[in-house]
Amino acid sequence: MSGNVVEDANNQPTDGAVILVGSRSHFVANRLILRGNAAAYAINVLGDDDVSNDTELANCLIVDNHTRHELVGVRRSGPTILSMDGCTLAHNTIDNGYVLYRNGISGLFLTDSIIDMPGVQTVDGGASAHYVLSNDTSTLRATANLVVQGEPSFVNVAVGDYHLLPSSLGVDFAPAAGGTDLDRLPRDVDLPQVPNFYGPRDIGAYERQSAFLCDNNRDAIFCDGFEAM
Structure with missing residues (x-):
């Protein structure tokens, strides 16, 4: 999902989200790309649920967006869990707030993920994190050293290539768990x-x-080992 702009008929920005998850709804996405959107939120989970309707994101790429508030937020009145596994959040512009938000009744779980947002705190409300690389780790809860503060090295951010370089932090980082990636x-x-x-x-x-x-x-034709590493 790319190039969406959330605004009214007079071309004025609204409080809308690129993806709104409303009452008694749940959202599950694997291999989701949100790129180059402009909105109040990239994903906003809200409503008056009295039952758990969780939001799950896996193998997701959320990059080059402009939001007025956090990228992803959960603000329901009932118990809700937001889980993000194998995701990269990078190079977004946030006017006000954190990268992620959860209210007191919600849970937020981050695993095997990268949050590359220099100058922006990671979570408002705290989160449980395992095998996470982030510029800001002060708002993450983790045991041992499962969270590392630092910046990854991407292949070419200028052209939107967010694959990791072989020498990057985040390569060979977490225990094996099977499955496939965004590609x-x-x-x-x-x-x-x-x-x-x-x-x-x-x-x-x-x-x-x-x-x-x-x-x-x-687009590579040859990959014989003579390329720069």
């Missing part, structure tokens, strides 16, 4: 050149398939 390529590819942090799994939306830069370029 539908296998997870848990262990790069012998990269020491495992906790395991072979890359965090974020994409898994590197080799240490060669051409490996994630679908």
